[in-house]
Amino acid sequence: MTDAKAGPEVGTDQPGFDRRLLPPMLLGSVLNPINSTIIAVALVPIGRALGAPASQTAWLVSALYLATSLGQPVVGRLIDIFGPRRLFLLSTGLVGVAGVVGALAPDLGVLIGARVLLGFGTCAGYPAAMALVRSEAERTGRDSPGGVLTALAVANQTIAVVGPLLGGLLIAVGGWRTTFALNVPLAVAAVLLGLLRLPKADPEAVPTERTTGGTTRRESLAARLDLPGMGLFAAMLVSLLLFLMNLHLRDWYLLALAAAAGAAFAMRELRAATPFIDLRVLGGNTPLLATYGRALVAYVVAYSFLYGFTQWTEEGFGLTPFHAGLAQIPMFLLAIGVSIVSGRSTSVRGKLLLGAAGQIVACLVILTLGGDSPLWMLLLVALIFGVPQGLNNLALQNSVYFQADPERTASSAGLLRTFAYIGSMVASSATAASFGQHADTGGLHRLAWVMLGAGVLYLLLTLFDRTLGRAAGHGTRASA
Structure with a gap:
């Protein structure tokens, strides 16, 4: 790792994770989930304001994931080579630009462009955080020192679930444009923290030579990239x-x-x-490939619920954007508690199985909902979804950290997000196809069947994966 020796010095007598790195790591890593989730309650108000149906506003979701799916592994590879600092600063600065463009957008086309910029701008945060965890582990000799992987998962989970509530509050106070303007102060804070806290790359740590068959030759920048x-x-x-x-x-x-x-x-x-992606190594890494497959189907369910269920609570059930976000508070509270408690466990397989079961049960309950259902039924669905929300992200993240090639930690973490976003694109397409012009109860039930199928596949991929026992063994170090 390029910055393993370049971080701020800590006492050598008791080496430990440099806690000064946590603020930029956590803030940078949550920029994407906050923009992924806050838009959920803004889709209906944006559609009304700009005269766009649900099938068109779905592009606001797809545009961000299209950009991020492409950008995460690319930026992750650049971080593996050059270190996280420069990529982090450039990307988070772009988030601020995207916030200004979105807040001033005159039409849906410009708004979609702002979401593309947000997608590219939020690419560096998570791979940079994973790279820093790896470099600190190498420096201190401890895997995931201080349970930092758990802290990252909890932070991302917190933002992912609180996003709709925050979005509803912002819309109630200043309209849907405030959900874009929020990115400006977040970007400023991230850039400042990055400048002050992130280690500068050591030029000598960036490899410029490669030895093959006993012959050493100098590689150009283009070849390395x-x-x-x-x-x-x-x-x-x-x-x-x-x-x-x-x-x-x-x-x-x-x-x-x-x-x-x-x-x-x-x-x-x-x-x-x-x-760019070493297919020879990746192809022989069956556990990592299985993790990527699980991420894809798990996020089909998660994002179908996030966008589809939230739209239905507004259009099919009649809640305001603020109250639609408020209805997800049970999921927010339970997911945080589950993440914190499960972060102490060494079992990856147990987390994945329970997460799969939670998704299946929640989908079955959604199939019973209607426009005249009592409010407590909506809260029950959100509560049940809190279990997989709190378990899946943590288990998948820990799996990648221990299954990936240490020299490609950032790009492997980026690929995890890419597979997750492919799942989100499937979810977005399924949501648009299920609802059409209006998010009614019939459309919700059609979407629930898609979610149920993905949830069952997720369960099967976990049940028949014999490599998870070894990942569970690594979990002991992950939570140390």
């Missing part, structure tokens, strides 16, 4: 996500383009001296 590999990866991912955003046979060419770009990407990466 693998720009052709990044370009092919972008073509593959963008084509796939554009297809997923609006599933229809008339768009078959996008799927064909994704397959062609994927094949070219695989050929390039298998031959590259310094690949």
